[in-house]
Amino acid sequence: MKIVIIGSGNVATHLAIALKKAGLPVAQVWSYHYVNAVQLANQVGAQAIAKLDEVDHQAALCLIAVKDDAVAGIAEQLAGFKGLVAHTCGAVPMSVFAGKFANYGVFYPLQTFSKSKALNFDDIPLCLEANSEASMQLLKQVAIKLSNRVLEVDSDKRKILHLAAVFACNFTNHLYALGEQLLEANGLEFDILRPLINETASKVQHALPLAVQTGPAIRSDEQTLKAHQELLLQHPHLLEIYRTLSESIKKTKS
Numbered sequence: 001m002k003i004v005i006i007g008s009g010n011v012a013t014h015l016a017i018a019l020k021k022a023g024l025p026v027a028q029v030w031s032y033h034y035v036n037a038v039q040l041a042n043q044v045g046a047q048a049i050a051k052l053d054e055v056d057h058q059a060a061l062c063l064i065a066v067k068d069d070a071v072a073g074i075a076e077q078l079a080g081f082k083g084l085v086a087h088t089c090g091a092v093p094m095s096v097f098a099g100k101f102a103n104y105g106v107f108y109p110l111q112t113f114s115k116s117k118a119l120n121f122d123d124i125p126l127c128l129e130a131n132s133e134a135s136m137q138l139l140k141q142v143a144i145k146l147s148n149r150v151l152e153v154d155s156d157k158r159k160i161l162h163l164a165a166v167f168a169c170n171f172t173n174h175l176y177a178l179g180e181q182l183l184e185a186n187g188l189e190f191d192i193l194r195p196l197i198n199e200t201a202s203k204v205q206h207a208l209p210l211a212v213q214t215g216p217a218i219r220s221d222e223q224t225l226k227a228h229q230e231l232l233l234q235h236p237h238l239l240e241i242y243r244t245l246s247e248s249i250k251k252t253k254s
Helices: 010-021 034-044 068-078 133-146 155-185 190-203 222-231 236-251
Strands: 003-006 026-030 047-049 061-064 084-087 103-109 126-130 150-152
Touching: 003 010, 010 026, 010 034, 010 103, 010 133, 026 034, 034 047, 061 068, 068 084, 084 133, 103 133, 103 155, 126 133, 126 155, 133 150, 155 190, 155 236, 222 236
Parallel strands: 003 026, 003 061, 026 047, 061 084, 084 103, 126 150
Antiparallel strands: 103 126
């Protein structure tokens, strides 16, 4: 099976490496920057291509792993591709491909990816959607070789899933960054928070988040809340975030 990867970023890189590891070698890699395509192609033994019109139309599957806003434009340039085309985005509907391809779908891995951090695809949920049963079967054929968690998720539900992931992952990581800034400004190292972060993440592997919520807001420790806010008076942006999240925690008590 010939597979083409469109993109060379975090998702494209991990996906290409996982495909090769699973015995599904990537035939071609395209990127906005040819040097990046060459770098990824060399990692997985593929051909780097500089233009989208060089995509092999005999390939069975073309996976578009680029930022959300770029998918529609890439699809326009690939119009007429005879194999199955799928994007890897959480928030882009499958309908972005309607009228452009006969066979299309979505191959969305629900995970946070960084090139510098190796991942085991076995437990990564792969959320699939396709415009036909034949297209779905091809996506599943690939997915089950990568992961033990393969699900059919339509575009509407995938939007909600992606939104929930932003809250659970992207916003959480941003809060880590804000915590780091507070520590650094006061001569403390971020490393001191790592055990706390690990334990917080560990708890929700065995219980629902609401059941293990801790902190001054859930306990209604008003004096502590007031003291924290006084410390943030010189940081109005952080003060607003602190107040908003504290009020949200109070309102979502079990």
